[in-house]
Amino acid sequence: MAQLKEKQLKMIENGNVTTPKGFQAGGVHTGLRKSRLDFGWIHSEVPATAAGVYTLNAFRAAPLQVTKDSIDKSGKIQTIVVNSANANAVTGPEGYQNALDTQAKAAEIKGVDVDHVAVASTGIIGVQLPMEKIYKGIEAMNDEVNQGAERFETAILTTDIVTKHAAVQFEVDGKLITIAGAAKGSGMIAPNMATMLSFITTDADVEQASLEKALRSVTDQSFNMITVDGDCSTNDMVLVLANGMQENNTLNENHAEWSVFVEGLRYVSQELAKQIARDGEGATKLIEVKVKGAASDKVAGEVAKAIISSNLVKTAVYGSDPNWGRIICAVGYSEQPLDVNKVSVSLGDIQVVQNGLPLDFSEEAGTTYLEQDIVTIHVDLNNGEGEATAWGCDLTYEYVKINASYRT
Amino acid sequence: MAQLKEKQLKMIENGNVTTPKGFQAGGVHTGLRKSRLDFGWIHSEVPATAAGVYTLNAFRAAPLQVTKDSIDKSGKIQTIVVNSANANAVTGPEGYQNALDTQAKAAEIKGVDVDHVAVASTGIIGVQLPMEKIYKGIEAMNDEVNQGAERFETAILTTDIVTKHAAVQFEVDGKLITIAGAAKGSGMIAPNMATMLSFITTDADVEQASLEKALRSVTDQSFNMITVDGDCSTNDMVLVLANGMQENNTLNENHAEWSVFVEGLRYVSQELAKQIARDGEGATKLIEVKVKGAASDKVAGEVAKAIISSNLVKTAVYGSDPNWGRIICAVGYSEQPLDVNKVSVSLGDIQVVQNGLPLDFSEEAGTTYLEQDIVTIHVDLNNGEGEATAWGCDLTYEYVKINASYRT
Numbered sequence: 021m022a023q024l025k026e027k028q029l030k031m032i033e034n035g036n037v038t039t040p041k042g043f044q045a046g047g048v049h050t051g052l053r054k055s056r057l058d059f060g061w062i063h064s065e066v067p068a069t070a071a072g073v074y075t076l077n078a079f080r081a082a083p084l085q086v087t088k089d090s091i092d093k094s095g096k097i098q099t100i101v102v103n104s105a106n107a108n109a110v111t112g113p114e115g116y117q118n119a120l121d122t123q124a125k126a127a128e129i130k131g132v133d134v135d136h137v138a139v140a141s142t143g144i145i146g147v148q149l150p151m152e153k154i155y156k157g158i159e160a161m162n163d164e165v166n167q168g169a170e171r172f173e174t175a176i177l178t179t180d181i182v183t184k185h186a187a188v189q190f191e192v193d194g195k196l197i198t199i200a201g202a203a204k205g206s207g208m209i210a211p212n213m214a215t216m217l218s219f220i221t222t223d224a225d226v227e228q229a230s231l232e233k234a235l236r237s238v239t240d241q242s243f244n245m246i247t248v249d250g251d252c253s254t255n256d257m258v259l260v261l262a263n264g265m266q267e268n269n270t271l272n273e274n275h276a277e278w279s280v281f282v283e284g285l286r287y288v289s290q291e292l293a294k295q296i297a298r299d300g301e302g303a304t305k306l307i308e309v310k311v312k313g314a315a316s317d318k319v320a321g322e323v324a325k326a327i328i329s330s331n332l333v334k335t336a337v338y339g340s341d342p343n344w345g346r347i348i349c350a351v352g353y354s355e356q357p358l359d360v361n362k363v364s365v366s367l368g369d370i371q372v373v374q375n376g377l378p379l380d381f382s383e384e385a386g387t388t389y390l391e392q393d394i395v396t397i398h399v400d401l402n403n404g405e406g407e408a409t410a411w412g413c414d415l416t417y418e419y420v421k422i423n424a425s426y427r428t
Numbered sequence: 429m430a431q432l433k434e435k436q437l438k439m440i441e442n443g444n445v446t447t448p449k450g451f452q453a454g455g456v457h458t459g460l461r462k463s464r465l466d467f468g469w470i471h472s473e474v475p476a477t478a479a480g481v482y483t484l485n486a487f488r489a490a491p492l493q494v495t496k497d498s499i500d501k502s503g504k505i506q507t508i509v510v511n512s513a514n515a516n517a518v519t520g521p522e523g524y525q526n527a528l529d530t531q532a533k534a535a536e537i538k539g540v541d542v543d544h545v546a547v548a549s550t551g552i553i554g555v556q557l558p559m560e561k562i563y564k565g566i567e568a569m570n571d572e573v574n575q576g577a578e579r580f581e582t583a584i585l586t587t588d589i590v591t592k593h594a595a596v597q598f599e600v601d602g603k604l605i606t607i608a609g610a611a612k613g614s615g616m617i618a619p620n621m622a623t624m625l626s627f628i629t630t631d632a633d634v635e636q637a638s639l640e641k642a643l644r645s646v647t648d649q650s651f652n653m654i655t656v657d658g659d660c661s662t663n664d665m666v667l668v669l670a671n672g673m674q675e676n677n678t679l680n681e682n683h684a685e686w687s688v689f690v691e692g693l694r695y696v697s698q699e700l701a702k703q704i705a706r707d708g709e710g711a712t713k714l715i716e717v718k719v720k721g722a723a724s725d726k727v728a729g730e731v732a733k734a735i736i737s738s739n740l741v742k743t744a745v746y747g748s749d750p751n752w753g754r755i756i757c758a759v760g761y762s763e764q765p766l767d768v769n770k771v772s773v774s775l776g777d778i779q780v781v782q783n784g785l786p787l788d789f790s791e792e793a794g795t796t797y798l799e800q801d802i803v804t805i806h807v808d809l810n811n812g813e814g815e816a817t818a819w820g821c822d823l824t825y826e827y828v829k830i831n832a833s834y835r836t
Binding site: 109110112145336339346358376416417419420 | 484485486487488515517518519520552553554555662739746747749752753756757759760762763766768781784785786823824825827828829831832
């Protein structure tokens with residue numbers, strides 16, 4: 021990331037999906053959950069150019085199929101409705117019809133085109149949506165459309181603890197553009213997407229094909245580089261809506277400020293991804309793995325994901341044990357091209373392995389470093405120019421507790 | 429496995445690596461550990477035809493390299509020495525020399541050819557072997573060579589709780605042949621081998637190339653189908669020694685009873701693999717995943733490994749939660765060819781998914797089933813003739829506890 025571009029971006033501390041011009045959001049309690057908000061929406065004053073990336077799981081849930089079909093057909097989304105507590109996954113033709121009915125009802129209530137409604141669900145697999153509750157949520161959009169993004173961010177959570185949002189501003193053609201996002205994560209977060217939903221809004225005017233390409237590119241450097249437990253869910257989706265209300269010249273790869281826009285999209289995506297990783301089920305720490313010197317960015321990414329996915333690395337970080345042998349071990353089984361005699365490993369600033377051999381280091385300093393909230397593991401393969409970063413969290417008693425009892 | 433072949437095999441309840449004719453074993457305490465046995469050996473009266481399979485980890489430990497080179501060169505092994513507490517991995521040229529010195533000293537003490545000694549290590553990574561303790565262990569072989577297999581089985585354990593052994597007998601050319609094995613496992617057990625050591629002895633006479641082929645084949649259906657936490661270690665190895673002391677006609681693929689021998693080798697390997705999975709760190713249950721109806725055996729194996737490796741499946745089994753959604757989810761992200769509308773899932777005899785859709789079943793019966801010590805998950809892809817079985821264990825508080833504090 022060039023310094024120049026970074027300087028052109030301004031992080032907006034409390035920005036959220038309603039910070040870009042023309043977006044509203046809200047959330048209500050419909051009874052899907054006992055008392056927590058369980059149904060949320062985002063609405064744009066005008067149809068927004070849309071792009072999505074979707075789970076690779078063969079059991080892709082019905083709402084994803086309906087949303088993907090609509091974006092493929094119209095290229096636009098104006099309203100997004102999301103329910104938690106029920107994933108509407110592995111629900112067959114009835115589940116598919118329920119997703120279509122949700123979309124149709126939302127279109128009717130908001131007076132928008134059916135193909136301009138995106139639907140998303142997260143929660144238990146294999147149970148049909150209780151449609152009367154879903155309709156109750158959709159009808160609430162009529163009266164209380166702009167309740168604020170915090171209610172939306174809360175309504176989409178499942179076993180997440182904290183709401184997640186990020187926003188950034190920059191200028192395009194002299195207009196102030198905002199990109200902002202909300203997300204939910206927690207268990208089943210893994211590379212290739214997981215029970216992870218992310219919704220990104222922007223008031224920039226962007227060409228659809230370019231928006232889609234940019235989303236794919238930044239997703240590979242953000243949401244696809246996080247893991248909580250390596251499981252990939254049926255319901256993962258990232259959507260971006262660009263409503264063009266700042267009236268810049270339409271952005272595409274040929275626009276002089278295209279790279280600034282992509283940088284902004286990447287910043288928001290990576291911030292959300294890190295918040296998801298940090299809030300993994302039972303997590304006490306964010307683990308960041310930075311790999312460089314790889315034969316390619318792809319090789320660096322695979323090595324980073326092998327390390328961040330290792331239960332042994334995750335438990336060692338939980339226990340603040342500077343056990344670099346487990347990191348080396350994960351590098352070794354990543355099945356990537358590398359020379360074991362060139363590998364270096366550092367925990368923060370403390371180098372522990374050089375040229376594939378252990379260095380003397382203070383165990384105490386290592387433990388102290390690992391006691392921090394954010395732990396960075398650096399691996400240099402000294403074998404090329406490729407680099408990548410992956411994020412994850414520690415593996416704790418609480419993770420086991422949550423997942424031995426919670427019905428996903 | 430044909431019924432006929434099964435009938436030709438006789439399981440030997442308390443058989444061990446010294447049950448085949450001409451093998452001795454023992455174990456001593458050298459001080460590598462505080463008080464537990466930490467150095468063990470197996471010795472054959474005559475040089476035995478040998479074959480090995482070794483970890484795919486790029487950081488392959490020095491003793492594996494030394495052992496592999498010797499078997500590649502001589503095709504025979506007469507003495508195996510194993511230490512626990514120190515893996516002699518990521519130890520550079522000094523570690524390699526220590527492995528050579530261990531081999532040379534053992535050859536001298538036992539009066540065997542240097543290339544007829546196999547060395548193996550398991551324990552902490554990145555620390556040089558304290559050679560005076562290793563020599564102490566080697567010298568003990570002189571006086572007390574046949575202390576019994578139980579001391580050997582104990583000496584090779586790390587965080588394992590129980591010793592592991594299996595044995596089977598059958599006839600070849602009218603001679604009673606025994607195949608027996610010992611193993612260590614626990615954490616870092618994964619497909620493609622892990623901190624897993626297994627030593628198999630037999631008094632059959634077997635051609636080296638055939639023995640190697642048979643070992644590879646049965647390893648893919650046993651040790652490569654188990655997982656505790658998905659981490660693949662630097663030190664994994666399976667060795668088989670065939671000393672020919674029953675004086676059968678040399679076995680190879682053309683021998684009428686070859687398939688009985690392979691079946692016996694498979695039985696011992698699978699029994700040891702299951703014992704390793706059941707004794708995974710912190711495990712309370714053995715999980716067996718049987719996949720059939722796949723496009724090929726390979727596809728079935730990948731699907732089985734995706735399920736057995738899922739932390740969410742493992743925690744659900746720990747909590748006795750009949751949460752089939754997590755099984756379906758793992759099937760879906762296995763990236764294998766399958767039709768989601770044909771998939772069936774059963775927990776023991778309780779079918780929970782048919783043609784990709786949930787069935788009504790008694791949650792209580794599901795929970796009761798999962799409370800057993802051995803849990804079998806059946807998946808039928810209804811998409812071909814391929815089948816495979818994988819074994820693993822549940823993920824528990826105790827796993828986190830062991831790995832947040834134990835230095836691997």
